[in-house]
Amino acid sequence: MAAISFPEPMLRRIGAAAGEMMGTAPGMDFDFAAPAGEAALLPSDSVSWRVFKNPVTLFIGGVAAVLLELAEPGVRDGVWQHSNFRTDALTRLRRTGLAAMMSVYGPRSRAEAMIRGVVRAHERVTGTTSEGTPYRANDPVLLDWVQATASYGFIRAYHAYAETLSYRERDSALAEGAVVARLYGATGAPTSEAKMAAMFARMDARLVPSPIIAEFLEIMRTVPALPWVARPFQRMLLRAAVSLLPDALIARLDLEEWRLREHERRIVRLVARLADRVPLLEAPPAKASERVGLPADWLWQRHR
Template sequence: MTASDLSPASEPLQVPQANVPLVARMFRTLLSGDPNGTPPWVARIATGDADCLVEPDGPSWVVHGSLSTLVGGVRALMMQALQPGAVTGVAEHSAYRTDTIGRLRRTTQWLVITTFADVATAQATAAAVRSMHERVTGTGPDGRPYSASDPDLLRWVHDAFTDSFLTAHLALGSREIPGGPDAYVAEWAASAELLGATDLPQTQAELRAQLDEYRADPGFGRAPATEDVAAFLRAPNLPIAYRAPYRVLALAAAATLDPADAALLGLPQRPGAVRAARGMIDILMWALSSTSPAERAARMRLGLQQPG
């Protein structure tokens, strides 16, 4: 797959067809490294205290338990590439080109543990991330220093993730968010607070206002690394079998971006992309259990009934 694979085209976007059990195994292996979807860090969710950083069956469980996160995660990475300090830090300190799948799995691990594990496990995971952030420092393209531990930079990353997961769920998710979008924004702020972020949005309106403040930066979307990272996200270093499904997800992610953000990244917004992604997600939902291994483990730990 090349960068041109995300260019506009006249032919309708088709959902890749495949043997469904094989698709399920591929999906679980890609995200967790285990064909059953239960690596050691998922198994740990079944142990620990009977508490959770977020409300069981609440907004974050619904949003993060949905396969819409496949689109939301790609969209979040696209958005992060727009902030000069964030994208320069990725370019200078991340092995995203040579360890694409490893980075995807680490991001998945953070999201899943923070959502479904007990508070102590979430705090321990956050401490490890903070330690890593302390080593990510440098100078941005405008001469301003950046640090992954900077609360303002942490807020941008959190806002980009929150907006992306929420937008993807509203476009592709099948379950209503308890309390609505505002409840999700307010609840999920707890995850960023563990990392040291401050002044986090508590409503969808506050989230949008903060994103617009970042967009007002003259360097927004214009860092030298932005174009390179955006090009990589159009054609990441994935095994051949995953490239066609990824293309569907990436096109849907681009389609849900703010048009000005998509233009800065050079990403087309194709009609029908979200519909095609929904078709692929429906196939995965049919192939997989209605709940993820992580959610089932959390329900076991908390003594909650498994959904029917």
């Protein structure tokens, strides 16, 4: 499907709005256009570069990933007890989003430095879950689950709502994600659809309901996470995220009322597919393309 052609000043304004969501956070400002010529952790022709350019499916996939993480008690209480999400959700969301952008589009040296900082910070995150089980953020099982949920959310959201990905493309995207996951210490993150399914089967008994999940969704319903023009769709996009979870898990987590209605599904697909065709010339994917010597709109033009 061809990129949508708008006057460049309008594309710059749209890109700036999306870039605010995708590529900025307090204390974590990066110039994705520099240094000129430096490659990212993943190649520009990767499936990941195509998937992560879509701000709509990034939001949906990110929420789905967090829901899966909050269903696991060690991850859930590590996040809720050691972060400022309750009091400053927007900053937390932007920091997490920027970390994802850096992992895919950032220059390799800066992406690796950022990841080392995250790993050091996680070394201090330890505690006991509300069920009485000790946890530590750098536990290999929890690291693998966090990386798996992120890959699952972003890939499935793009596949379900923006553009159908073949089985081979989904396998490729998972293998690409594992390259980044290893830097976080997640050496067992799934590298294929089959391995993802096996991990979900292994983790299933550990995934449990919690009032924190409902609290998270209520925070996400009201936080100004999206550019103003997209905020009327925010609750619908949350429903789209819940609907990516396995059916049995939706029921177990008591999220049935959050399922996407069929008419909403059609709207989400329309919005996500439109978002996939609008070049965001001020956002990290465009700036990273320029950094490696490609046109700013290359990612949007390559699939015409």
